[in-house]
Amino acid sequence: MKPSTTYDVHRWTTAIEVVPVLSHQLKAKLVLDILVERPRYLVIKWNVDDLPANISGIRISVGIFDGAEKYKELDSGILKTTGMLEYELGYEGRGLKVRVAVNFTDDPGVFDYTEEKKLIEKLEEIKVVDLIRVNNTEKEDTKVSLKWKTTGAQPFEEERLFFEIKKQIWQKEWTDYSTIVHRADMSGTQAYVFDSVELLLISPRLRVTVTPKFDNYTGISNTIDFSLKIGDLKVDVRVVKFGTGLVLTCIGYKPGLQSYWERQEDGKDIVAGTTESRETLHIVVEKGQLYYRCLVKEKDLFKQTTAIYIFAVEGPPPSPQLDLRIVRSKPNKLHVDWRVDWREEIPTRSFILTVKQDDSRPLAEKRTLEKKGTISTEISTDSAKITVLGNASYGENLHQTTEKIINIEPITLVNFGMSEEAIDSMKINWNVLGVLPKEEPQYKIE
Known part of the structure; x- marks a missing residue:
């Protein structure tokens, strides 16, 4: 207490309360849990409730050592003695170390921290694998049957899993046609069947992409490209010698309508070239196998009107x-x-x-x-x-x-005869008629 020089009345000007803090009270209680979702999170919970209730000026910071011991601060200046943070983990497996530090801004000498390590297991992405087209019977030749498998799904995720199936058709480039949702089959191998009749009227080239999904998660897709049967479209097959000149005509061509020709070579399902708005093409056959198609635009889509297969040969097949x-x-x-x-x-x-x-x-x-x-x-x-x-x-x-x-002819023995070559031996002679090449008759002599 300090006396006043102005008045005879004394008053308080400064009050200091000293609160002792033990070392263990600066150690935060730390709990680490993994929230197994997609994305996956590390849930960090801390508690420093052992500090005296009347203490002030506390500051808490939370950080993480990820990978090669590189420190990353997640939050700082926290005033609460109890709290929680979430840290996105991703999919890779690795070791992590979490640090919760406690200090006081008014006294930097009062400081301590708690660290805890956590081993993070690798989490696989959900993938569509082994996507194939299954051959159907002739009676179901317009049906498209697809099968695939999935990897990486956790048991608790399988019930929520579904597949987005996107179909694209070829219209000078791959163009979205339709997308449907297919619910997962718990058996493991997935199957999806659809009728291609409507698609056959437009384009024989189809691309299907299957993507695994649930909630807000999107997995890794798989894509398959294939050609459909031509359907009711008549296919013109021509077999000619190398170097032959041909004239190809686009069915349904009309001046003013958009149209184009496509060419594929040697049985490959890759477009080797296109020609715009031509009713006829003059070509010289120099490849062993060619496929020409003409597509004419009707309303919003190009539809195939002409299909011509060309096979070039050196000549007729070898003699049988x-x-x-x-x-x-x-x-x-x-x-x-x-x-x-x-x-x-x-x-x-x-x-x-x-x-x-x-x-x-x-x-x-x-x-x-x-x-x-x-x-x-x-x-x-x-x-x-x-x-x-x-x-x-x-x-x-x-x-x-x-x-x-x-x-x-019947096998016949002729000129049958005997001769004596010695006193104790006899030679029998004959000729055989009617024996065919590769026949080896056996003879019984009695």
Whole structure:
């Protein structure tokens, strides 16, 4: 107390309260929890309620050592003795260290902190994998069946998971057509089927993107591109020799309507070039396989009106290889093994095998697209002239024929005789008629 020089009355001018703080009271109680959501958060809770109730000037800061011990302050100047912060973790696994520091602004010497380490496990993104198109039966040839799997989903997420399926059609570029939501199947492998009839009327090229989602989370997509069947559109298939000139005409072309041609090469589903608004194209065939389509704009969409497949060849397919085998029985049987080394991707290819006996109508005939096979037939008589014709073709003026003739006769022994070459031995001689190539008769001598 200090006396006043002006008045005889004394008064208080300064009051200081000293509050002792023990070391352990500056240590915050720290709790770390992981909120397993997407995005994932580390929940940091602290409490310094052990400090005396009448204390003032407290300041709390919260920070984190992430990665290579690099400190990052999350918040500071906090006046509350109890609080909570959330820190977004991402997906990578790593070790973290959280620090909660307590100090007093009026006395920097009163300071302490609490640290706690937390190991963060890696969390996988939810991904769509193994997206494939499944082949359907001929009766369902307009159906598109897709299958895929997902990885990375936690058990508690599977019930909430759904898939966004986006369809895009080719209109000079990939253009959004429709998007639907498909609920997840808990079996693990997902399936989705849709009818492509409506799409076939527009464009045969389709892109489908499948994206896993739930709540506000979007996972990693998978995309598949494929070509649909042409549907009711008539396909013009032409097989020509390399260097042939052709004129292609766009069906439905009208002056003033927007249209364009697309070209694909060598069976690839990649557009190699486009030509704008031309009714006819004059081309020289220099690639082994070409596909031209013309699309004409109707209302807001380009629709395919023309489809032309072109296959270039050096010439007709190689001559078929024929191998004839006779099995001696009652009746005799003929087996014909055939092989054609042709290009199997050419849809107009054909192989016709014909078996004739003497000059009568064919005993057997087979038409096929296979490269090799066997045909068998019975021969009604012991003696016959058998003609086998194999014709392999790519189309008009591009064919080759192989002919083989075999004459069947009964196997007969002639000029049978004996001669004495020594007193104690005898030589038997004979000739054989009617033996066919590759036949090796066996003889029984009694």
